[in-house]
Amino acid sequence: MAKRSAPEVNxxxxxxxxxxxxxFFLVTTTIETDAGLNRKLPPIQDENTPPPPLKKKNIFQVLINQQNDILVEENEMELGDVRQAAIDFLDNGGQGCDYCQGKRDPASSDNPNKAVISLQHTRETDYSTYIAIQNELVAAYNFLRNREADRLFQMSFTEMEANFNDAQYNGDKDLLESRIETIRDMYPMKLSEAEPKESK
Known part of the structure; x- marks a missing residue:
């Protein structure tokens, strides 16, 4: 009897x-990416150009030491109080700020355009504490920006930025962009993050 060969699979x-x-899998799979910290670096300046002069009262110093204690203007402060202290500093309105609602303390900042927040830490500071402080300082700027955007445009600054970044937004993006720039000019985010200090 002849052997039958098995059929080949094509x-x-x-x-x-x-x-x-x-x-199919490349097109349908979503890859999560880390958002990171949203920071705009200052432009590179010529080394021969001296930095602009700053008055000491226009600098709000925040230091986190190796025990994760928060020192604001050399006074110990709780994390929950940092945001309000930053708002009071930025919104003081000492000179030429007709929209500021602060106490106009002559010992505090002259104007939001001149006010700088300096954040510094030691190498032993916990990362979580550093990020928590940074969030509070950014929240102070957001509070003031939202307040002014709501007063001028009846829309929060956060909502305007979200609409501007939304590809499906149907409104006038040029108008929205100019409004965002107006608010940013009123309260520019001048948050200086200095090099870590060596603990003693």
Whole structure:
């Protein structure tokens, strides 16, 4: 009796099927990316150009030591009080700020355009504490920006930025961009993050 040979499987289209599956998974898979910290670095300046002069009263110093204690203007402060202290400093309105609602303390900042917040830490500071302080300082800027945007445009600054970054927003993006710039000019984010200090 003659042996029957087993029929061969045609594998010619297997490469095409594998290629189609690969394309399908590449197109449909979403890859999560870390957002990171949203910071705009200052422009590079010529080394021969001296930095602009700053009055000491226009600098709000925040230091985090190796025990994660928060020192604001050399006084110990709780994390929950940092935001309000920064708001009071930025919104003081000592000179030429008709929209500021602060106490106009002559010992505090002259104007939001001149006010600088300096954040410094030691190398032993916990990362979580540093980020928590940074969030409070950014929240102070956001509070003031939201207040002014709501007063001028009846929309929060956060909402305006979200709409501007939304690809499906149907409104006038040029108008929105000019309004965002107006608010940023009123309360520019001048948050200086200095090099870590060596602990003693």
């Amino acid at each position: 594998a010619g289209s297997m490469a095409d099927i594998a290629f189609l599956l690969l394309i």
